[in-house]
Amino acid sequence: MGYKEKIQKYKDGTLSEDERRDLEQEMEKIREISDYIYGLELSESADFSGEREKSAEESLKNIRRSVSRRFLKGGVATGAIVIAIVMFLIFGLSPLMNRIYYDPAEAASEASTVLDVPMHVFTELHCVDQNYSYALAKPEGFGSYSIKCGFSSGLQSSEESLFLNKGKFDEDSFYDTFKLNHSTDDFEVTEKRDDRFYVKELARLPESAYVKCAVNFKKALSLEELRDIMDRNQVYGVRAIADLGERQISANHLGFIPGSSGKILEKDAYDSKQYPYLCNTDAETPEEWALHFQNMLEYLIENDDFMGAIPDGELQKEQYKEALAYIKKNGVKVYSLVTFASPENLRNMRKDSRVANISIMDVKVSEYSR
Numbered sequence: 001m002g003y004k005e006k007i008q009k010y011k012d013g014t015l016s017e018d019e020r021r022d023l024e025q026e027m028e029k030i031r032e033i034s035d036y037i038y039g040l041e042l043s044e045s046a047d048f049s050g051e052r053e054k055s056a057e058e059s060l061k062n063i064r065r066s067v068s069r070r071f072l073k074g075g076v077a078t079g080a081i082v083i084a085i086v087m088f089l090i091f092g093l094s095p096l097m098n099r100i101y102y103d104p105a106e107a108a109s110e111a112s113t114v115l116d117v118p119m120h121v122f123t124e125l126h127c128v129d130q131n132y133s134y135a136l137a138k139p140e141g142f143g144s145y146s147i148k149c150g151f152s153s154g155l156q157s158s159e160e161s162l163f164l165n166k167g168k169f170d171e172d173s174f175y176d177t178f179k180l181n182h183s184t185d186d187f188e189v190t191e192k193r194d195d196r197f198y199v200k201e202l203a204r205l206p207e208s209a210y211v212k213c214a215v216n217f218k219k220a221l222s223l224e225e226l227r228d229i230m231d232r233n234q235v236y237g238v239r240a241i242a243d244l245g246e247r248q249i250s251a252n253h254l255g256f257i258p259g260s261s262g263k264i265l266e267k268d269a270y271d272s273k274q275y276p277y278l279c280n281t282d283a284e285t286p287e288e289w290a291l292h293f294q295n296m297l298e299y300l301i302e303n304d305d306f307m308g309a310i311p312d313g314e315l316q317k318e319q320y321k322e323a324l325a326y327i328k329k330n331g332v333k334v335y336s337l338v339t340f341a342s343p344e345n346l347r348n349m350r351k352d353s354r355v356a357n358i359s360i361m362d363v364k365v366s367e368y369s370r
Contacts, residue, residue, distance in 0.1 A: 101143035102164065102167040102305045103145075104145055105139060108268075109266045110266075111266060112266045112268075112269035114306075115135045115137065115147070116132075116134075116135060117265055117299075118303050119132050119135055119149070120132040121278065122300065123151070124255070124296065125254050125255065125297075125300070126252065126254065126255075127151075127179050127180060128214075128238060128253075128255060128338045129153050129361075130158075130179055131151060131153065131263065132263065133150035133151055133157070133263070135148070135150070144163070144164065144165045146163055147162040147163070148160075148162075153362075161176075162174065162177045169310055171311045180252075194357075198213075198360045199347070199350060202347050202350075202358075203343070203347065205343040207344055209363055209364065209365060209366065210340060210342070210364040210365075210366055211340070211346055211360060211364075212362040213340075213341065213358055213359065214337070214358065214359040214361055215235075215337045215339060215349060215350075216336045216357050217335055217336065217337075217354050217355060217356055219335075220243035220333035221333060221334055221335075222286075222331070223258070223289050223332055225354070226286070226334055226337065229337075229349070229352060229354060230258070232349075233341070233346075233348050233352070234341070235337075235340070236340045236341065237338070237339055239257060239258075239338040240256055240258040240336070240338075241253050241254070241255045241335060241336040242255060242256065242323070242332060242333070243335045244326050244327070252319060253336075256292055256296065257292075259280070259284075259289075260280065260281050260283060261280075263281075265279040265281075275295040275298065276291070277291040277295045278292070278295045278299055280292050290327070290332040294328070294332075297320045297323055297324045297327075298324065300317070301317055301320050301324070
């Protein structure tokens with residue numbers, strides 16, 4: 001009888017007592033063997049699980065190390081890119097922008113920059129209270145410059161700060177730097193001024209005094225007449241203010257130095273053949289004074305970089321063109337003279353029939369207190 005048949009009879013209860021006892025003994029053996037085998041399987045399973053956990057931890061560590069290396073490499077690469085960009089901005093883009101925009105520090109000759117001549121000319125045309133001395137431009141990067149400008153007025157010296165950014169002068173610093181003639185009321189073009197107060201003040205001043213004075217004429221004088229009145233009264237001309245006919249042009253009070261004194265410009269810093277009388281030290285006669293005034297207007301009209309840098313430069317160029325056309329047609333005449341002189345010489349000059357009025361601009365104790 002097979003095991004299946006015995007088991008079925010065991011279930012049915014049809015086995016004999018001896019057969020039932022033998023089968024149960026066999027079944028007990030089978031259970032013991034089964035439990036033993038199950039225990040072995042659990043032990044092996046636990047060992048395998050531990051190995052898997054250890055393997056997982058090692059894998060996680062490896063992943064973390066790999067990620068860290070990648071982040072490190074990425075950080076180094078990002079840092080290198082940032083450093084490269086900064087270096088390019090400082091040493092690449094900044095100098096490039098300095099070249100693109102007007103560079104006031106650029107050399108025009110051995111001892112002059114491109115700023116020296118136009119600053120000298122502009123100051124002489126527009127500023128009776130200033131004579132240009134120097135400009136020291138310091139690059140600030142990306143087309144920006146800080147500029148220290150030195151001026152003298154005959155009675156005192158000053159240094160002003162001017163700022164240039166991407167080819168344009170800062171408007172506030174520009175008008176703080178240049179004391180433009182149109183901002184003064186010392187020059188009367190159409191209205192008659194009562195100057196008795198100034199005449200009385202001249203009488204009270206000691207003869208050692210050194211007086212800066214605006215002398216206004218009843219009508220515009222030719223440059224020959226201007227030379228005559230200066231020589232007769234032994235006065236030194238700081239500026240002669242040109243008569244340009246139209247009020248809108250004359251309102252700027254454009255002027256020039258009537259004489260051959262002042263700052264000498266380097267010939268290599270500009271085209272001295274095209275502008276032979278640009279420097280007033282080359283103009284000694286009234287005829288040469290006129291050519292000097294004309295050369296200054298022509299020079300600034302042609303200087304696109306400097307005129308493009310100043311506020312309202314294009315409008316100013318148009319006024320220069322109008323002024324140039326006027327003097328070529330009518331000649332150069334003047335309606336006012338700014339001068340340095342002693343009180344006595346100014347009192348005598350005031351008596352001249354060609355003088356309309358005077359206006360004292362500044363006084364020093366003596367000529368040597370400058």
